[in-house]
Amino acid sequence: MKIIVDAMGGDNAPQAPVMGAIQANKEYGVDIVLVGRGEEILKVLESNGIQELPAGVEIAHASEVVEICDNPANAFREKKDSSLTVGLNMLKSGGGDAFVSAGSTGALLSASTLLVKRIKGIRRAALAPVVPTGNGGAVLIDCGANAECPPEYLLQFAYMGSYYAEHVLGRPEPKVGLLNIGAEPSKGTSLQTTVYPMLQEAAKAGRINFVGNVEAREAVEGSVDVIVSDGYSGNIFLKTMEGTGLFLAREIKKMFMKSMLTKLAALLVSGGLKQFKKMMDSSEVGGTALLGISKPVIKAHGSSDAYAIKNAVRQAKQFASSGIIESITDNVDVMRLEVTQL
Amino acid sequence: MKIIVDAMGGDNAPQAPVMGAIQANKEYGVDIVLVGRGEEILKVLESNGIQELPAGVEIAHASEVVEICDNPANAFREKKDSSLTVGLNMLKSGGGDAFVSAGSTGALLSASTLLVKRIKGIRRAALAPVVPTGNGGAVLIDCGANAECPPEYLLQFAYMGSYYAEHVLGRPEPKVGLLNIGAEPSKGTSLQTTVYPMLQEAAKAGRINFVGNVEAREAVEGSVDVIVSDGYSGNIFLKTMEGTGLFLAREIKKMFMKSMLTKLAALLVSGGLKQFKKMMDSSEVGGTALLGISKPVIKAHGSSDAYAIKNAVRQAKQFASSGIIESITDNVDVMRLEVTQL
Numbered sequence: 001m002k003i004i005v006d007a008m009g010g011d012n013a014p015q016a017p018v019m020g021a022i023q024a025n026k027e028y029g030v031d032i033v034l035v036g037r038g039e040e041i042l043k044v045l046e047s048n049g050i051q052e053l054p055a056g057v058e059i060a061h062a063s064e065v066v067e068i069c070d071n072p073a074n075a076f077r078e079k080k081d082s083s084l085t086v087g088l089n090m091l092k093s094g095g096g097d098a099f100v101s102a103g104s105t106g107a108l109l110s111a112s113t114l115l116v117k118r119i120k121g122i123r124r125a126a127l128a129p130v131v132p133t134g135n136g137g138a139v140l141i142d143c144g145a146n147a148e149c150p151p152e153y154l155l156q157f158a159y160m161g162s163y164y165a166e167h168v169l170g171r172p173e174p175k176v177g178l179l180n181i182g183a184e185p186s187k188g189t190s191l192q193t194t195v196y197p198m199l200q201e202a203a204k205a206g207r208i209n210f211v212g213n214v215e216a217r218e219a220v221e222g223s224v225d226v227i228v229s230d231g232y233s234g235n236i237f238l239k240t241m242e243g244t245g246l247f248l249a250r251e252i253k254k255m256f257m258k259s260m261l262t263k264l265a266a267l268l269v270s271g272g273l274k275q276f277k278k279m280m281d282s283s284e285v286g287g288t289a290l291l292g293i294s295k296p297v298i299k300a301h302g303s304s305d306a307y308a309i310k311n312a313v314r315q316a317k318q319f320a321s322s323g324i325i326e327s328i329t330d331n332v333d334v335m336r337l338e339v340t341q342l
Numbered sequence: 343m344k345i346i347v348d349a350m351g352g353d354n355a356p357q358a359p360v361m362g363a364i365q366a367n368k369e370y371g372v373d374i375v376l377v378g379r380g381e382e383i384l385k386v387l388e389s390n391g392i393q394e395l396p397a398g399v400e401i402a403h404a405s406e407v408v409e410i411c412d413n414p415a416n417a418f419r420e421k422k423d424s425s426l427t428v429g430l431n432m433l434k435s436g437g438g439d440a441f442v443s444a445g446s447t448g449a450l451l452s453a454s455t456l457l458v459k460r461i462k463g464i465r466r467a468a469l470a471p472v473v474p475t476g477n478g479g480a481v482l483i484d485c486g487a488n489a490e491c492p493p494e495y496l497l498q499f500a501y502m503g504s505y506y507a508e509h510v511l512g513r514p515e516p517k518v519g520l521l522n523i524g525a526e527p528s529k530g531t532s533l534q535t536t537v538y539p540m541l542q543e544a545a546k547a548g549r550i551n552f553v554g555n556v557e558a559r560e561a562v563e564g565s566v567d568v569i570v571s572d573g574y575s576g577n578i579f580l581k582t583m584e585g586t587g588l589f590l591a592r593e594i595k596k597m598f599m600k601s602m603l604t605k606l607a608a609l610l611v612s613g614g615l616k617q618f619k620k621m622m623d624s625s626e627v628g629g630t631a632l633l634g635i636s637k638p639v640i641k642a643h644g645s646s647d648a649y650a651i652k653n654a655v656r657q658a659k660q661f662a663s664s665g666i667i668e669s670i671t672d673n674v675d676v677m678r679l680e681v682t683q684l
Contacts, residue, residue, distance in 0.1 A: 133589075134589055144523055147523060147529070147530055147531050148531040148532060179578065181486055181489060181573070181574055181577040181578070181581075187489070188489055188574060189489050189490040189572075189574050190490060192574075215581055216577070216578045216579075216580075216581035216582040216584075216585055217581040217582070217584050217585035217588070218585070219582075219585065220582060220585030220586050220588075220589050221585055221588070221589060230531075231523070232523055232530060232531050232534075232575065233574065233575055233578050235523040235558070236521065236523070236558045236575050236578050236579055236582070237558075237578055237582050238558075239523075239557055239558035239559040240558040240559070240561075240562060240578070240579050240582035240583055240586070241582055241586050242558075242559050243558055243559035243560070243561065243562030243563055244562050244582070244583050244586040244587060244590075245586060245590065246559070246562075246563070247475075247476055247562050247563060248586075248587065248590050251618055251621065252594070252618070254614075255611055255614030255615070255617070255618060256611065256614075258611075258614060261610045262610055262611050262614060264607075264610060265606075265607035265608075265609075265610035265611045266607070267607075268603045268604055268606060268607035268610075269597055269598065269600075269604050269607045272596075272597030272598075272600060272604060273597070275597070276593055276594070276597060279593065
């Protein structure tokens with residue numbers, strides 16, 4: 001198993017992706033290709049006391065870097081020698097089994113779609129993070145790749161999310177819920193009322209375990225394994241969770257910093273606080289899978305540190321060995337609507 | 343000032359609405375009309391040691407009760423002698439200045455729209471709760487009354503939300519944000535990209551303080567006073583906040599219950615924990631304003647206790663004395679699109 005890592009992507013590049021990948025190589029026994037400016041990568045290794053490349057780690061030089069100011073849609077074309085373009089071309093040609101990047105989401109999405117291509121029959125790739133919920137996390141699909149979605153996208157998201165929950169998270173017969181504002185099939189916008197019977201039909205045929213509409217509150221509490229949503233609403237869901245978590249964490253911190261006694265209290269629950277922080281921490285999950293692309297691509301959080309990158313590489317390894325792309329490919333015919341239904 | 347209270351609405355009726363209204367009468371000096379089954383209301387008073395009606399409190403008998411199983415759209419018509427129908431007819435005819443109910447949201451919305459009527463020119467009434475945010479709360483409009491919205495609804499929500507934040511929450515020049523998945527005007531679905539320039543124009547004319555798109559995370563952190571949204575996304579936002587808050591509160595409780603030492607820690611921060619709980623508690627706000635109706639209507643949470651009802655009555659008093667309905671009525675012409683733009 002060989003994972004290609006974008007050494008130049010993210011707020012903490014090249015330090016975080018390089019050292020995260022090195023740690024993953026050691027811990028998970030995966031081979032690593034670090035793509036980026038060779039001299040900068042070597043400098044990071046050197047400054048961390050690594051004089052020569054560990055076994056199973058190689059460098060693929062790429063002189064350019066995709067920046068925030070680049071147009072996401074064209075960056076990979078305009079910067080042909082960027083770590084993004086070189087890395088994805090390597091993935092496409094079989095030079096590695098998965099690609100991990102903490103760089104621009106938009107650029108990664110466009111480049112993956114146009115260079116590596118979607119699975120045949122899949123209409124759009126989706127961003128599918130695992131969000132922290134009461135049942136140990138749920139796949140949220142889509143969380144922002146496609147703001148506006150016709151029904152067929154959501155039908156495909158439901159299947160892809162279900163395969164991911166089953167194959168990568170190890171949930172047997174994952175419960176699939178349609179994000180909505182009420183339980184009844186009549187709830188929501190015309191998108192949800194159109195998709196509901198499609199998912200019901202897929203469930204009747206035994207293809208997915210669709211459990212009906214899921215309200216945002218129940219989704220957070222952990223009532224489903226897969227949350228199916230258009231990208232706009234999925235993003236609202238994800239960012240509201242993040243915002244609320246941050247807001248409350250700050251309030252709790254304030255509470256503990258008030259006096260000597262409250263600081264003592266913090267000390268007494270320090271083990272629990274650490275666990276709590278870990279549960280809320282996106283770096284534990286690693287990154288967001290791009291589902292629908294014909295090869296495994298993982299988007300790590302832009303602010304990833306080495307630890308988060310290491311976890312993203314672990315996730316890429318699970319993704320690549322899970323057989324999920326084969327499952328999607330083999331079943332894509334049942335995920336397509338008749339032309340008349342479009 | 344006379345507030346009409348639905349004595350039969352909500353999970354804890356008649357106890358909670360009756361006693362909450364009585365407390366509000368005492369604390370805020372408002373007159374109260376308790377609408378519902380006279381004998382049940384008297385029984386509640388009696389069992390709370392109140393032998394005769396306090397000054398300024400009267401009972402309006404209504405023999406029927408709108409139940410969960412009733413069709414929300416027709417309940418007020420089918421049960422003409424329900425506390426909902428009698429109370430709203432009283433509001434309409436000037437028998438009171440505002441109406442408070444903890445009963446079915448759907449039934450209250452339909453009945454308010456069809457009995458009390460919308461403000462002329464307002465296309466839809468919206469549910470506008472004050473959600474807890476880093477800046478002491480923001481008006482979220484709409485949070486579920488209208489799942490699917492054409493652009494004009496959102497334009498009107500922006501104005502109504504702004505007036506509410508200014509007149510009822512006391513925010514001068516309230517910052518109005520369009521709930522979206524990115525800052526750029528091109529972000530979101532066709533709804534947001536269409537509404538953005540309309541709000542921009544309203545801001546240029548000095549009518550509202552539109553500050554652009556607001557992402558869910560920043561909205562929670564408190565970057566705006568008014569969050570403008572279609573009812574579907576607004577509901578996802580609200581319920582995700584609630585769910586995340588509950589989820590984290592449970593985890594924190596677990597953390598404090600682990601051992602003797604962590605229980606001691608809980609004792610040391612008990613003051614802070616109480617404050618924290620208060621901040622998260624929807625009963626502090628009281629209820630959700632129905633904006634766009636020609637008279638003040640407040641929907642209290644279904645699970646309201648007497649304290650929450652008391653606060654809802656306080657909120658109804660503020661609403662009724664704020665002049666917001668006059669502001670909407672006076673400015674409704676600038677909130678309407680030309681027919682050709684529809």
